[in-house]
Amino acid sequence: MKWVVFNQKGGVGKSTICTNLAAVSANLGYKTLLVDLDAQGNSTFYSGFVPDNEESLTVADMFKQVVGWFSTPNPPEAYTHPTAVENMSVLPASPALNDMERELESRYKMFKLRDTLKELDTFEHIFIDTPPNFNFYTKAALIAADAFIVPVDCDDFSVQAVSRLLDNVMELKSDHNPNLDFAGIVINQFSTQAKYPKKLIESLEAQNLPLFETRINSAIKVKESHAEALPLVVGYPKHKVSVQLNTLFEELVSE
Numbered sequence: 001m002k003w004v005v006f007n008q009k010g011g012v013g014k015s016t017i018c019t020n021l022a023a024v025s026a027n028l029g030y031k032t033l034l035v036d037l038d039a040q041g042n043s044t045f046y047s048g049f050v051p052d053n054e055e056s057l058t059v060a061d062m063f064k065q066v067v068g069w070f071s072t073p074n075p076p077e078a079y080t081h082p083t084a085v086e087n088m089s090v091l092p093a094s095p096a097l098n099d100m101e102r103e104l105e106s107r108y109k110m111f112k113l114r115d116t117l118k119e120l121d122t123f124e125h126i127f128i129d130t131p132p133n134f135n136f137y138t139k140a141a142l143i144a145a146d147a148f149i150v151p152v153d154c155d156d157f158s159v160q161a162v163s164r165l166l167d168n169v170m171e172l173k174s175d176h177n178p179n180l181d182f183a184g185i186v187i188n189q190f191s192t193q194a195k196y197p198k199k200l201i202e203s204l205e206a207q208n209l210p211l212f213e214t215r216i217n218s219a220i221k222v223k224e225s226h227a228e229a230l231p232l233v234v235g236y237p238k239h240k241v242s243v244q245l246n247t248l249f250e251e252l253v254s255e
């Protein structure tokens with residue numbers, strides 16, 4: 001099963017949720033792959049992956065190979081690397097993704113990620129992190145995935161942003177991936193006292209949008225775990241937010 005975590009709004013917790021869900025999956029014994037399509041490489045770093053003298057092949061190299069810019073053909077496994085988490089590998093991001101995007105798009109290479117991930121079928125679960133844009137890489141991820149997860153934050157009241165995002169995804173779904181499922185919206189940085197989350201949840205429910213019951217609280221430890229390059233659920237497995245991320249995973253796989 002392949003999930004993509006997507007929201008074109010920046011900083012809502014895509015990389016945090018994607019990496020931790022992958023780590024939960026790996027902790028439970030599933031052979032898991034984290035795919036980082038954001039040139040910022042936040043998930044790559046957070047997974048604890050340490051590049052081998054810059055020689056480790058990245059997802060950018062994978063795209064180079066499929067368009068024939070890369071002379072040595074490699075098996076898809078060559079682009080995946082172990083992380084700090086047992087059972088979890090990463091297909092790392094690279095800043096080179098930015099430079100390649102226009103060329104890849106103009107040559108209609110949006111389906112190549114799906115084809116590569118199909119070959120990586122020894123991974124039982126794949127989690128794909130995307131950049132905060134509806135760009136080539138996000139589209140490639142939504143085409144490659146079985147289901148998408150949308151994290152939203154409670155900073156402002158952004159139901160309109162969610163509707164816009166869903167319009168984009170639904171168009172892509174009907175054109176290119178009719179089987180894509182909407183796994184659900186996950187509320188991140190949730191606080192019971194604040195007024196925005198309540199309004200947001202009411203509006204999303206009023207529109208009959210799928211909402212995970214599990215909410216993710218805000219916690220300093222989340223930021224600390226990023227700085228330590230170790231997913232929260234691994235570094236602080238008993239932390240309240242780790243428990244929530246485990247429950248979120250259970251909801252996800254029980255769908």
Ligand SMILES: Nc1ncnc2c1ncn2[C@@H]1O[C@H](COP(=O)(O)OP(=O)(O)OP(=O)(O)O)[C@@H](O)[C@H]1O
Pocket residue numbers: 009010011012013014015016017038040042130131132188189216217218219220222223224226241
């Ligand atoms: N539940 C949380 N509690 C506290 N901090 C959080 C939480 N979730 C995310 N953060 C922090 O918010 C920032 C943005 O999170 P993250 O990088 O996961 O978002 P993103 O949607 O992937 O961002 P981008 O759009 O830039 O890729 C990070 O500094 C992260 O540590």
Ligand SMILES: [Mg+2]
Pocket residue numbers: 014015016038042043129130131
């Ligand atoms: Mg991110």
